[in-house]
Amino acid sequence: MRKEVPLVITFVVAIIVMLSAITTGPIPGTSIAISDLFRQHISPWMTIVSAFAVGLASVNLLRVHTRAIARKRNDWIYSVILIVTLAIYAGFRTYVELNLSNATAAANYALIFNNILTPLSAAMWALLAFYVASASYRAFRARSAEATVLLISAIVVMLGAAPVGALIWSRFPDVQRWLLEVPNMTGQRGILIGAAIGGFVTSLRVLLGMERGHLGSAD
């Protein structure tokens, strides 16, 4: 029963969600449309279940970090910072929600987000510039025929995109465009079609309860 009940719920809900997207009009013998069934009954449950999942995940986060502090693990001070930040942010948000008319509180709440999280995120993304260079260096080392083709293609595409490329040879932009639009696009579409079919068959197996890895079963 522990596995059958979730599988039945998955099947029924998946059929309702699928039909709600592609059908119109009431279900035969009733006055309710499937899209209304989805909107009124399934959608709120999705929100409720997701809220519980956030609760479960937050408890895990707190337990992992309180244990790290209790056992004085390496860099446990970061766990302290995380828990304190979590508490302040949760408290502040609750205050803002309970005092919606207080514009100053809402502005200060946004201030934390805009002045701490946003710059930290930008700093993290900025690392990508350096990582692209180091990853390219490894990928472009001509150790095999395939890597050599990759290296030559990359050089041509870079020269085609950079203004200096056209000065060296006026056809570089045309060759770059052909590389991107013909061999590259062909490969990409092949992978995409294969992945879409794979996704469809996997979804079907989940829908019919044949895929049970997520329930902790290998069979």
Add this chain to the structure above:
Amino acid sequence: MKLVAGNIFGFWMFLVVAIFTLVLINYSKSGKINITLRKIAGLEAIEESIGRATEMGKPIHFSPGLGDIIGATAAETFAALEVLSYVTRMSAKYNAELVVTIRQPNVFPLAQESVKQQYMAAGKSDMFKEDTVRFLSNQQVAYTTGVVGFMHREKVAANIMAGLYMGEALLLAEAGAQIGAIQVAITASMTQLPFFVAACDYTIIGEELFAAGAYLSQDRIKLGGIAAQDYIKLAVMATAVAGALLMSSGSNFLNRLLVK
């Protein structure tokens, strides 16, 4: 109740393809057809990387990606959880510590239950600890920072990433490369594939993600699904060729049929 215009052909094709898939799955299950999959080096490397982690006494890191179990990315996440089941079984077999980091709260209970059940099935319940499956953050950058920090601190021996990835793919893969971990990336995310190819030891692409569960378990039901995938792909290729020929000869019959 009627089908909305634009979905009629898709709906009937869904039924035809679903019935065809189920028939092949039943044939495979009953042993009427034998399906063998070609060797996928990246999937073979998972066991090797876990063995290496045991020898080094370092943990294995697994990420089921950034996708949720709701919406268009669900199939990728479910496929990633299949890989997680296998990784957990191998971790139990080799007594290697496994740490699973999670971004989506909805994925957390599924991953936790899956890992717990696999350890129990292997008779190694004691290997499951409270911090084996860790929720880091549902913010993309915060999750990435958490994983990168964890990999550097713990010096993981193997980094296995399966599922949907976005802009953080290279940040995660480069962090693994910097600490010398064996890295296996399994994804259908087209835009991130070049980064994984450049930074990981093994990259499993596109539909191979969805075949991974069948390949690793050799389960007849899943193998039947893979065979169906191949036949559907052949049908799609034939349709593409027929469409090109028809359009070239001035007929848009197939085009009109597909958009019905």
